[in-house]
Amino acid sequence: MNKPREQEAQDAYFKLLQNKGADLVNLRRRELCLQKLIPAIESLELDGVRYRDVVDTTLSIVAIADWPLFLTVVREYFHFWMQDFKTIAAMYSDAEFDPEINELKPLEGDLKVLWKKIEHEKFSTVENWPVNAYTLALKQHGASPSMIETRTKLVKLLITQMREAPELNNKYYRLAVDSMMHLFTVSKMRIFFLAVVREFFNFWIGDPEAADHVRIIGVSHAA
Secondary structure, three states, X not given: OOOOHHHHHHHHHHHHHHHOOOOHHHHHHHHHHHHHHHHHHOOOOOOHHHHXXXXXXXXXXXXXXXXXXXXXXXXXXXXXXXXXXXXXXXHHHOOOOOOOOOOOOOOOOOHHHHHHHHHHOOOOHHHHHHHHHHHHHHHHOOOOHHHHHHXXXXXXXXXXXXXXXXXXXXXXXXXXXXXXXXXXXXXXXXXXXXXXXXXXXXXXXXXXXXHHHOOOOOOOOOO
């Protein structure tokens, strides 16, 4: 008897995790995440956009404290669900792929409070450098002052969250983003936030072509 597509994908995903050293507690926590997602994708075509839409909708039934892990799990599981064998092979061969559950404590307070607080936050020269580069690129792309202010505040919030990370690397950048998603209760704002942090990542890593990735889209204010 053939297993459902989603169960086959989960089995293959867990095989990777076990291969990388995940214990039973780790696997059980991830299984609980997938139990919330799988019923919503069982009749879904293999499509990344629709998958992301379902993930966004499913967040409403996930406890806010579990959002960071849930987002990590569905991001990794996606490649198995899509049968993206090239990426799966890369995950197996990636010595840095770590099945250990690493989480950052979510920012406390609602977005309106944090929005005001960030105006008085002090940033080091190292922290300000990518923000200033991003601001300049936004100006060069014709962004309005309100749009620049909104995006700048969002990335500054992200930088304050990155201060909690034990390391400054791609992995903890993603974890910091995931740990902030609960701040955006409106789906449109979550999508906008993700667009901003994807753009800013290129400045954060010092990509000389970062400005080429800037797109002036989205909402004009966040709070």
